[in-house]
Amino acid sequence: MNVRPISGASVDARGRRGSKGLLALASGVLLLAVTACGGGGAQGPASSEGKGKGSETARSEQSQAVVTIAPENGAKSVDTSGALKVAATKGKLTQVVVKDTKGTAIAGRISADGSAWTPDIHLAASTKYTVHALAKDSEGREAAEDSSFTTLTPQNTFVGYFTPEDGSTVGVGMPFSLRFTRGITAPKAVEKAIEIKTEPAVEVAGHWFGNDRLDFRPEQYWKAGTKVTVKLNFDGVEGRSGVYGKQTKTVSFTIGRNQVSVVDAKKHTMKVMREGKVVKTLPITAGAPGTATWNGQMVITEKLTVTRMNGETVGFGGEYDIKDVPHAMRLTTSGTFIHGNYWGGGAFGNYNASHGCIGLRDVRGGYDSGVPAAWFFNRSMVGDVVVVKNSQDRTVAPDNGMNGWNMSWEDWKA
Secondary structure (H helix, E strand, C coil), X not given: CCCCCCCCCCCCCCHHHHHHHHHHHXXXXXXXXXXXXXXXXXXXXXXXXXXXXXXXXXXXHCCCCEEEEECCCCEEEECCCCCCEEEEECXXXXXXXXXXXXXXXXXXXXXXXXXXXXXXXXXXXXXXXXXXXXXXXCCCXXXXXXXXXXXXXXXXXECEEEECCCCCEEXXXXXXXXXXXXXXXXXXXXXXXXXXXXXXXXXXXXXXXXXXXXXXXXXXXXXXXXXEEXXXXXXXXXXXXXXXXXXXXXXXXXXXXXXXXXXXXXXXXXXXXXXXXXXXXXXXXXXXXXXXXXXXXXXXCEEEEEEEEEHHHHCCCCCCEEEEEEEEEECCCCCCEEEEECCCCCCCCCCCCECCCEEEECCCCCCCCCCHHHHHXXXXXXXXXEEEECCCCCECCCXXXXXXXXXXXXXXXX
C-alpha cells in the first residue's frame, strides 16, 4: 500500500493539523492491516463452521464394527487347535481369510449371528499364518483387521502306517487300516483329520481297535471297480497330550473284481465265487478237532509263494516245522493261512487234519500250476474274502487280521 503526503501543509504552520492527518492515516493503515490479516470479519466464523462439519462427516464414515483376532499379532508357539479365533463386536463378520506361507487357505465358518469365525480343521505345526478379517456395522460401513502368528514346533510326534498301499488294486473285503506309532487319546481329533471319498459314493465309517488302530469300511463289501481316495492331514493334530501328528498324505486304491470263497469245514469243500457265481469247487482240509479253524469272514492280507511254518511261533511248540509251505495266503494275525499242502495225503475233501489252517492239495516246491492250491493262489489277490462256516471253533475276532466284517454295522459305528 502506498501512502501519499497531504499537499500544501507545512510542518510549522499546520503541525497540529498535519499530526491529526497522519494519525488518521496511520489508523486507516492499521485498520486495513488488521482487516487484511484477519481475512474479513465474516470469513473467520464461516471457516470455523465448515471445519466442524468436516470432522463430523469423517466420524460418521468410520465403521463402528470392531474386529479382534486371537492369538495376538506376532505370537509364537501357538497351539494348532483352539487358539485361532476371530470375533466382531458392534457389527458382523463378512469375510475371514487365513493362509499359510504357501497360500493355502484354512477352511472355516462364520457363526450365524456374524459374531465369530472358527476354523474347520486344526493348523499345521511350525507354520506361519496370516489372517485378514472384515466386518460391517449396522450402517454397512466396513472395518478390517490383519494379523499373523506362528504355530508351535512339537517335541513328540506320531504317524499312521496304512494299508493298502497307494496305487494298489485290492479285493472287495479290504478295509483301509491305520496303525499309529503312539496310542491315541484324542480319537475324534484324529478322525476329523481323515477324509475318505469313493467313486461311486458309499458311506464309509471308522472303528477303533484299542487306541492305536483305526479301520474304515462300508456296510457291505466294496463294489467292484470302486475308487477310494484317503487324505491324511495329521500334521499338527494333537493325538495325545503333547504328541502331534507330522504326516500329510493322500492314498488312492481301487477295488478289483468281486471274489468271495466259502469254506464248508463240515463238507471239506471251498466254493470260489466271482460276482456271486460259483466258478470252481475245491476239496480242502480244515482244522482237526481241538485245533479247529475259526468260523467267520476273513480277508487275505498277504500272499507268499513259499514260507516257513513253525508251530512254536503260534503256540503249538515243536509239533511241526515246515520250511517250504507253498502258495500261502494269510487270513489272521494269529497265524491262520489258506495254503498249499503236499503232505496231507487223502485228507482233502475227506477229513480235517490241520492245526487250524485251510489246506489245498499241492506239490512240494509248488511247481505244478494245475493243482488246487496253485489255481486258487494265482486267481486271488490281497483283499479277497474267505468265509468259513460249520467249523467247531468260534467266530474269528474282528481285530485278528482285517476281519472287521464279523461285526454288525451298528456295532462298527458305535
